[in-house]
Amino acid sequence: MLFNSPEFVVFFLVVFAVYWMMARRWRWQNWFLLGASYVFYGWWGFHAPGLHGFDRALPLVLLITSTVATHVCAVALYPLPEESKRRRVIFWVGVAINVGMLGYFKYRGFFMENVEALAAQMGWHLTAMERNFILPAGISFYTFQGLSYLIDVDGGSQKPPDRFWDFALFHAYFPQLVAGPIERTPNLLPQLMRQRTLTPERFWSGLQLVIIGYVKKVAIADAIAPITADAFNPGLPHSGVGLLLGIYLFALQIYGDFSGYSDIARGCSRLMGVELMINFRQPYFSRNITEFWERWHISLSSWLRDYLFVPLCRIFRGKKWIPFNLFVTMLVSGIWHGASWNFVFWGMVLGILLVIHKLWAGPKAGKHPHRPHTPRAWAVQLAGMFLTFHAVCLTLVFVKTRNLTEAWNHVAGIFTKGFSTADTIPAVYFAFYGLVVVLLDFPCWWNDRERPVADDAPSWQRGLVFGCLLLLLTYLGEMTGVSFVYFQF
Template identity: 45%
Template sequence: MLFNSFVFVFFLAIVLPVYYRLSHAWQNRFLVVASYVFYGWWDWRFLSLLAVSTAVDYVAAQAIEATRSVARKRLWLFSSLVANLGILGFFKYFNFFVDSFSRVLVSLGLNPNPPVLSIVLPVGISFYTFQTMAYTIDVYRGQQHATRNLVNFALYVSYFPQLVAGPIERASRLLTQIERPRRVGQDQIASAAQLILWGYVKKVAIADGLASYVDIAFQKPMELGAGALWIGLYAFAIQIYCDFSGYSDIARGVSRLMGVELMENFRQPYVSANITEFWRRWHISLSTWLRDYLYISLGGNRKGPMAQYQNLIVTMLLGGLWHGANWTFVAWGGLHGLYLALHKLITRGRKISETPPPNTLRSWSVQIVKMLVTFHLVCVTWVLFRSPNMETAYLYLGGLISPLFPFFERTTTPEFIGAFWTLLFYGAFAIMLDLGCWLGNHETCTPPRMRWWVRGAAYATGLLILSFVRAPSGEAFIYFQF
């Protein structure tokens, strides 16, 4: 079930009134059923995976907590990781590894005939697998108590607002809220409505509005001039941000209507002045997960600078692979790892904090240059992220700087003139929104307090965009494929 579908609107219109009528214990039972309906709407067969993942980590966490033997704790943790990563590996990476292995054999002159399975990737498998793994690891580390209530744990794994594309929650936040009775007041409803509205504007209008141009640009980059390729790239940078952060906003808003606060997943990433700051603002739930469960487990910065750089690159390589079974994602992660390592090298010994808005003309100029450099470094990696294969990525990157094409050649087609105006319209809208929040409060990035009529006009703009502007085609959320 997609958030941007009428079915979801009907689903929510049924779930919320029933939810409000029930007692706390029944609310949780009801939400488990609702979440399974939400997930099963896509393909009911994969509900078994959700149930298996729930059962494995429920049992493993209980066993870890019950035993005093470190060896047994490790064994249970290992079992949980094998089960979770086994499911993830089979559904997501089987064909990728088989294909890559057979390519290696072919390059060695052999003629393998590997089995290729027709596997459907279950929606959101990477998200809920990481969430359940985090729980078991936290219990193993003694940072979280294992819950004895199976319904509560099942809801923690399957909670529908964040089930298929995050935010990847921690038990210390989500499970705690599930275990307690929840309260919803007028302020929460108003702020939830605000989040849902902006989320839909970002997804339905902005991201979907740019999608068709991005598709054209990445389909045959060799046939386009540099101007069209740059438009396509900027369009994708805004599309992926609005698509994913739009989803997160809707998820947080819907969850807030039920009295559950989900973590913030994006905090105006494109105002970042360096790449480290970017990763503190982009897909926060994943970057903190990778930091806490992978980077720190690898040794983090405890074994000297060289080990730290190596850990950063390995973490980001695996983070890239998490996004999809394709070498383009691995390269995307690796490049980000390299950026982070280089930034650490340059700023050794200095504390990197999130940049406050500057207060002089000179500092503004420096800040804008830093933001632009960071944004373009990120944009280069988006080419890898969006390209269907490495060949297309090379062609696209080459086309961006190729002197063979005059800049405007094969750019002034109706599609790309349309794309230019769409990009300008939405780009300006998104940038104003983000800059407004950043200038309002650079730490929390909440919008500045405005007079009621200014807020009213802003909401009206959002509603009018939703009501009058459509995308050339309806699109599923990009991150569902991960």
């Protein structure tokens, strides 16, 4: 089920109403939420075009299998002594099941394609291989969430819940199941194992987050999508400026799409009295690429830092190994995002950019300016933002194009194809939607808060801002159920 579909709106209203009818019995609420989460997730399989027979139930079966396997391993290893060999075996079996399922369902197509290509190079022809694979939505997200639970239980910082159902809900909680935030056990699990309340403040702030999320997704990302689809269509004629604007617009689209999803997820969850971690903090205001990764898809970058970068730094110890560890982490991030050479290359470019920044900036301490207050600080801020935005745009070319040749042609075209009068349309789109994003994000960035208007702002100010947002949504948005870009990951 997609957040931007009429079905979801009906689904959520029903869930919300029934959920709070059971307000005094949180265990009943959990059972109900778990059932609702399976309906939400199963809906996708039963309504996806091209799926027949058992394939329609497969995504749900995989989710439940992953939940059972992860919890059984966690419960089995927890009481064993740390140095026990059995504990190590159970832990690695749990990891292997999760990674194996992800690998098989997400990467076997990519793997087979490359085996075929390699065989062709050697003069063999392998053509009988299966080509159409189902990629269960959100498998990368819930696999990582399950892995973090298993690692935390093994590390001793998390006790497995006594009831399987509490973990099952943590693993399948519908607001964040298919596209994050990738939650961590210390934040989400305790909230699911106690009484939840809904205060008027929580209700309003949750509702505001949902509205902001829909504006970002429906009125910004979906409105831009047709323009970027044209700009990245190699069959159409493009000027250099048109190609450049296409990348800028895609940067706005993917941000609106993904951060909008996170806002809706966090808002819906808050309406049910459960707080999810923040996933985006105005990433395009970053002054360097390291800061960008601390503001973009925070739940994934912190996951990679804690469960991959830290172990790598323990194995390859010392400052001289940091660039290597960073590069490997970003490479894995690229592979996590998609099963294609484009994403491998994307991860490598990001790794190289991060390493360059680390080497250039060095470890020197200095006073961290929260906000620029002098003309010089503003100049540094704006120059940093400009460079970082363009570096990110360069990497996004690999996300949007289908292969490396297309990516190269797109970037090379910017410098060789001049401009044309047709560039006015994407230019106007970029100016308008760029302004909307800045207006939404600047107050959050400046005041370091999650929403553009403060809760204690005069009611006319709040009314004005949310009136404008609702107008934007009404005039520019259509609940057409255009898929979220990040679902493919």
